[in-house]
Amino acid sequence: MEIVGQLQKQFVDFSTSLNHEGFLDEQYLQLQKLQDESNPDFVCEVVSLFFDDSEKLLNNLATALQQQVVDFKQVDAHVHQFKGSSSSIGAQRVKNMCVAFRNFCEEKNLDGCLRCLQQLKHEYFLVKNKLETLFRLERQIVEAGGTVPVIG
Amino acid sequence: MEYCNCFESPWPADELLMKYQYVSDFFIALAYFSIPLEIIYFVKKSAVFPYRWVLVQFGAFIVLCGATHLINLWTFTMHTRTVAVVMTTAKVLTAVVSCATALLLVHIIPDLLSVKTRELFLKNKAAELDREMGLIRTQEETGRHVRMLTHEIRSTLDRHTILKTTLLELGRTLGLEECALWMPTRTGLELNLSYTLRHQNPVGLTVPIQLPVINQVFNTSRAVKISPISPVARLRPAGQYMPGEVVAVRVPLLHLSNFQIHDWPELSTKRYALMVLMLPSDSARQWHVHELELVEVVADQIAKVQWYASLLGAQNLSSLLDLGFILVAVALSHAAILEESMRARDLLMEQNVALDLARREAEMAVRARNDFLAVMNHEMGTPIHATIALSSLLQETELSPEQRLMVETILKSSNLLATLINDVLDLSRLEDGSLQLEIETFNLHSLFREVLNLIKPIAAVKKLYVMLNLSPDLIEHAVGDEKRLMQVLLNVVGNAIKFTKEGGISVSASVAKPDSLRDPRAPDFFPTHSDNHFYLRVEVKDTGSGINQLEIPKVFMKFVQSQPLAAKNSGGRGLGLAICKRFVNLMEGHIWIESEGLGRGSTVIFIVKLGIPAHLNESKLPVLHKGPGNQVKFIFSGLKVVVMDDNSVGRTVTKGLLVHLGCDVLAVSSGDECVRAVSYEHKAVFLDVSMAAVDSFEVAVRIREKFAKRSGRPFIVALTGNTDRMIKENCRKVGMDGVILKPVSVDKMRSVLSDLLEHGYLVESQ
Numbered sequence: 001m002e003i004v005g006q007l008q009k010q011f012v013d014f015s016t017s018l019n020h021e022g023f024l025d026e027q028y029l030q031l032q033k034l035q036d037e038s039n040p041d042f043v044c045e046v047v048s049l050f051f052d053d054s055e056k057l058l059n060n061l062a063t064a065l066q067q068q069v070v071d072f073k074q075v076d077a078h079v080h081q082f083k084g085s086s087s088s089i090g091a092q093r094v095k096n097m098c099v100a101f102r103n104f105c106e107e108k109n110l111d112g113c114l115r116c117l118q119q120l121k122h123e124y125f126l127v128k129n130k131l132e133t134l135f136r137l138e139r140q141i142v143e144a145g146g147t148v149p150v151i152g
Numbered sequence: 153m154e155y156c157n158c159f160e161s162p163w164p165a166d167e168l169l170m171k172y173q174y175v176s177d178f179f180i181a182l183a184y185f186s187i188p189l190e191i192i193y194f195v196k197k198s199a200v201f202p203y204r205w206v207l208v209q210f211g212a213f214i215v216l217c218g219a220t221h222l223i224n225l226w227t228f229t230m231h232t233r234t235v236a237v238v239m240t241t242a243k244v245l246t247a248v249v250s251c252a253t254a255l256l257l258v259h260i261i262p263d264l265l266s267v268k269t270r271e272l273f274l275k276n277k278a279a280e281l282d283r284e285m286g287l288i289r290t291q292e293e294t295g296r297h298v299r300m301l302t303h304e305i306r307s308t309l310d311r312h313t314i315l316k317t318t319l320l321e322l323g324r325t326l327g328l329e330e331c332a333l334w335m336p337t338r339t340g341l342e343l344n345l346s347y348t349l350r351h352q353n354p355v356g357l358t359v360p361i362q363l364p365v366i367n368q369v370f371n372t373s374r375a376v377k378i379s380p381i382s383p384v385a386r387l388r389p390a391g392q393y394m395p396g397e398v399v400a401v402r403v404p405l406l407h408l409s410n411f412q413i414h415d416w417p418e419l420s421t422k423r424y425a426l427m428v429l430m431l432p433s434d435s436a437r438q439w440h441v442h443e444l445e446l447v448e449v450v451a452d453q454i455a456k457v458q459w460y461a462s463l464l465g466a467q468n469l470s471s472l473l474d475l476g477f478i479l480v481a482v483a484l485s486h487a488a489i490l491e492e493s494m495r496a497r498d499l500l501m502e503q504n505v506a507l508d509l510a511r512r513e514a515e516m517a518v519r520a521r522n523d524f525l526a527v528m529n530h531e532m533g534t535p536i537h538a539t540i541a542l543s544s545l546l547q548e549t550e551l552s553p554e555q556r557l558m559v560e561t562i563l564k565s566s567n568l569l570a571t572l573i574n575d576v577l578d579l580s581r582l583e584d585g586s587l588q589l590e591i592e593t594f595n596l597h598s599l600f601r602e603v604l605n606l607i608k609p610i611a612a613v614k615k616l617y618v619m620l621n622l623s624p625d626l627i628e629h630a631v632g633d634e635k636r637l638m639q640v641l642l643n644v645v646g647n648a649i650k651f652t653k654e655g656g657i658s659v660s661a662s663v664a665k666p667d668s669l670r671d672p673r674a675p676d677f678f679p680t681h682s683d684n685h686f687y688l689r690v691e692v693k694d695t696g697s698g699i700n701q702l703e704i705p706k707v708f709m710k711f712v713q714s715q716p717l718a719a720k721n722s723g724g725r726g727l728g729l730a731i732c733k734r735f736v737n738l739m740e741g742h743i744w745i746e747s748e749g750l751g752r753g754s755t756v757i758f759i760v761k762l763g764i765p766a767h768l769n770e771s772k773l774p775v776l777h778k779g780p781g782n783q784v785k786f787i788f789s790g791l792k793v794v795v796m797d798d799n800s801v802g803r804t805v806t807k808g809l810l811v812h813l814g815c816d817v818l819a820v821s822s823g824d825e826c827v828r829a830v831s832y833e834h835k836a837v838f839l840d841v842s843m844a845a846v847d848s849f850e851v852a853v854r855i856r857e858k859f860a861k862r863s864g865r866p867f868i869v870a871l872t873g874n875t876d877r878m879i880k881e882n883c884r885k886v887g888m889d890g891v892i893l894k895p896v897s898v899d900k901m902r903s904v905l906s907d908l909l910e911h912g913y914l915v916e917s918q
Binding site: 026031033034036038042052053080081085086088090 | 797798799800801802804805806808809811812840842873894895896897898
C-alpha cells in the first residue's frame with residue numbers, strides 16, 4: 001500500500017518538524033500515548049477542548065484589555081489559564097508566549113500586553129493549523145487502511 | 153423340917169411310870185450333853201464360822217438343860233437338901249442362859265438367813281458367767297471361721313472360684329444341707345442357678361428377678377430367713393422330712409465400670425446375686441444370730457474380694473499384698489510428688505519474677521546500648537564523613553606524588569573506618585534481633601547483574617574473570633530484603649575477589665532442591681517448602697588461596713581474620729562475613745564454606761528463603777515490577793482517584809492520564825465539588841494548585857478535616873506548573889502528601905502512584 005506508506009511518512013515527517021520547530025513538545029507525545037483502544041479519540045477530544053477553551057480565553061483577553069481601566073489581575077488570570085491548557089496540550093510556543101504575557105501583566109504594561117496578545121493569537125492560530133493538518137493526515141491514513149505511526 | 157417336894161400322889165406311885173421317866177430323863181440329859189459336843193466338833197472342823205460365841209452360849213444352855221434333867225434323876229427318890237439346892241441353882245442358871253440365848257438368836261437368825269440368799273445369788277451369777285463365756289467362745293469361733301473363709305476366698309481371686317469356695321466353706325462351717333448361688337442373667341431380668349453345694353450339675357433353673365422374696369432379700373444387707381417352699385429354696389427333692397430353715401442373703405456383684413473409689417465402702421452397685429443356705433432337714437437346728445452374722449459377713453467379703461480381683465487380675469494372695477504395698481507406695485509418692493510440685497511451682501514463680509526482672513534489665517541494657525551505638529555512630533560518622541569528603545576534595549587539587557599517596561591512604565583508611573562503624577551498628581542490631589528485614593518485591597536477576605557490574609572493575613584490574621550463571625528455573629522477581637541480599641552477595645563476591653590472585657570467580661544461582669538443602673554440617677537446618685516461598689541457592693567459587701580445613705569454623709566468627717593483614721588489599725573487614733551470616737540467618741537460610749585446602753580455592757554457598765510474588769486479585773492494590781530497562785507492567789485497575797482542575801484542558805489531560813493507567817477517575821472543577829465528592833474509597837486526590845479562582849490549599853485542609861477521624865485518608869497531591877520553591881513549602885505545610893510538576897508524563901504519573909501506594913508519600917517531588 002504505497003499510499004499508506006507515503007501518508008505515514010508524511011505524517012512522521014510532519015510530526016517531527018512540529019517538534020523541532022517547537023510547536024509541539026513532549027507533552028503532545030504523552031497525550032498520544034494516552035490514546036488506546038479504550039480511548040480512541042482522546043487526543044482529538046483534548047485538542048478540541050483546547051481550541052474551544054483557547055478561543056474563549058482569547059476573546060476574554062481582548063475584552064479585558066479593551067477596558068477603560070484594565071484589570072491586570074483578571075488578565076493575568078486568563079493568561080494563566082491559557083498557559084495551563086497550552087502546556088497540557090504541549091503547545092510549547094503558545095505556552096512560552098503566555099509566560100511572556102504574564103510578565104507584562106505583572107509590570108502592568110498595557111502596551112506589552114496588547115502586543116503579547118497579538119502574538120499569542122498568532123501563535124495559537126499557527127498551532128491550531130498545524131494540529132488540524134496533523135489530524136487530517138491521521139484521518140487519511142486511517143481511511144487508506146493504515147495505522148497511525150506512533151512517534152517516540 | 154425336910155420339905156419334900158413330892159406331892160400327894162393321887163394315884164399310887166406307879167413303878168413303871170417312874171421307870172420310864174427315869175430313863176427318858178437320862179436320855180434327854182445324854183442328848184443334851186452330846187449336842188454341844190457335836191456342835192463343837194463340827195465348828196472346829198469348819199474354817200469359817202463367825203458365830204462361835206453363839207455356839208458357846210447355846211452349848212451352855214444345853215449343858216445346863218441337860219444338867220437339870222440329870223439332877224432331876226435324883227429327885228425321884230428321897231433326896232437331901234443339897235440336891236435340892238443344886239437342882240435349884242442349875243435351874244436358875246439354865247433359865248438365865250436360855251433367856252440370853254433366846255435374845256441372841258433374834259439377832260443371829262436373820263443373818264444366817266441372809267447368808268443363804270447370798271449363796272443363792274452367787275450361784276446364779278456363776279451360772280450367768282458361764283453362759284457368757286460360752287457365747288464368747290462361739291463368737292471367737294465364728295471369727296475364726298470368717299477369717300478362714302476370707303483367706304480361702306482371697307487366696308483365689310477368680311470370681312467363680314471365689315463363689316464356689318465360699319459356698320463350700322460356708323456349707324462346711326455351718327453344716328448346711330444345701331447352699332446355692334443364684335446369679336443374675338445378662339439381661340438382669342432373671343436369676344440363674346449357678347452354683348450349688350451338693351448338686352454337681354445345676355439344672356439351669358431360672359427365676360424371674362422380680363419375685364417379692366427376692367426383692368425382700370435384695371433390699372437389705374442382712375441375711376433374711378425365707379420360706380423353704382419359695383422358688384429359690386426349692387433345691388432338694390421334697391423329702392418326707394421337715395425341711396430345715398432357709399436363709400438368703402444378697403451378694404453384691406461388682407464391675408469395674410461401676411466401681412467408684414469414693415463410694416467405697418458403700419458399694420454402689422445394682423447387681424446382686426442371691427445366696428441361699430439351707431439347714432439340714434429334720435434337725436432341730438435353728439439359725440442362730442451368730443450364724444446369720446457369719447453369712448452376712450461372708451456375703452460382704454465376696455464383694456470386696458471381687459473388687460480386689462477386678463483391680464488386680466491377680467491370681468494369688470501375694471499379689472494382693474503387693475497391691476497393698478503398691479497402693480501405699482503410690483499414695484506416698486503422690487504425696488511426695490505433690491509436695492515436690494508445690495515447691496517447684498513456688499520456685500518457678502520466683503524464677504519467673506527473676507527472669508522478668510532480668511528481661512526488663514536486659515531490654516533496658518539493649519536499648520541503652522542501641523542508643524549509645526546510634527549516637528556514637530552518628531557522632532563518629534560526622535567527622536569521618538567530613539574527613540572523607542575533604543580528602544576526596546583534596547585529591548582533586550594539585551598534589552605532589554607523595555602527597556597524593558598520603559591523601560589516598562587517608563581516604564582509604566577513612567572509608568574503612570566508616571564501613572566499620574556502620575558494620576558495628578548493623579551487627580549490634582542484628583545480634584539483639586532488632587534488625588528487621590525490609591521485605592519487598594525486587595528483580596532477582598538484575599540484582600545479580602548489578603553486583604557483578606560493581607565487581608567487574610576490580611576484577612578487571614586484578615585480571616580475574618567473573619562468570620555469572622543464573623539457572624533457568626530461577627524466577628525473575630522475588631520477595632525479600634533486596635538491600636541486605638545485595639550486601640551479602642557483595643560481601644561474599646568481594647571476599648572471593650580479594651583472596652584470589654589469579655583465575656577468577658564464578659557465581660551461580662539456582663533454586664535449591666529439597667535434598668540439596670540439607671547441609672551435613674548443619675543438621676539443625678530444616679528448610680521447609682511451601683507454595684509462596686522458595687530457597688535461593690548461590691554458589692561463589694573462586695580459584696584463590698583456599699582455607700585450611702581447621703580455619704573454616706572460625707571464618708564466620710566476628711573479628712577473626714585468617715589472613716595476615718600484611719596484604720595491601722586486605723580490608724580487615726573482620727565483621728563482614730559475620731554480618732553476612734547474620735543476614736542469611738535472618739532470611740531463614742544457611743551459609744557455609746567449602747574448601748579443599750590451602751591453595752585449592754574455596755566455595756561459599758549460601759541458601760536464603762525468598763518469597764514468590766503472589767498474583768494480587770484485589771483491584772485496589774498495585775502489582776509493581778520495578779527494574780531498570782524492563783518492560784514495565786503494572787495494574788492500578790480500579791484505583792479510585794479524584795482530579796480537581798478548573799481548566800478543562802488540563803482536567804481532561806490529567807484524567808486521561810490516570811484513566812490510561814487504569815484508574816477510576818472522578819474529575820471535578822471546583823473546590824466544593826471536590827470536598828463533597830472525596831470519599832474513603834478514593835485513594836488519591838490530585839489538586840491543581842495553579843488555579844486562580846480556587847484556593848487549593850484550603851481544599852486540601854478541608855479534605856483532611858473531612859477524614860480527620862477516620863484512617864485511610866486519600867493521598868492529596870498537588871499539581872503545579874510552577875517551579876517556585878514556595879509552592880512546595882506551602883503544600884507541605886498544608887499537609888499534602890506530595891507535589892508534582894506539570895506537565896506530567898505517563899511514566900511520571902505511574903511512578904507517583906506507585907510511590908504513593910508503596911511508601912505512602914512521594915519519594916521525590918519533582
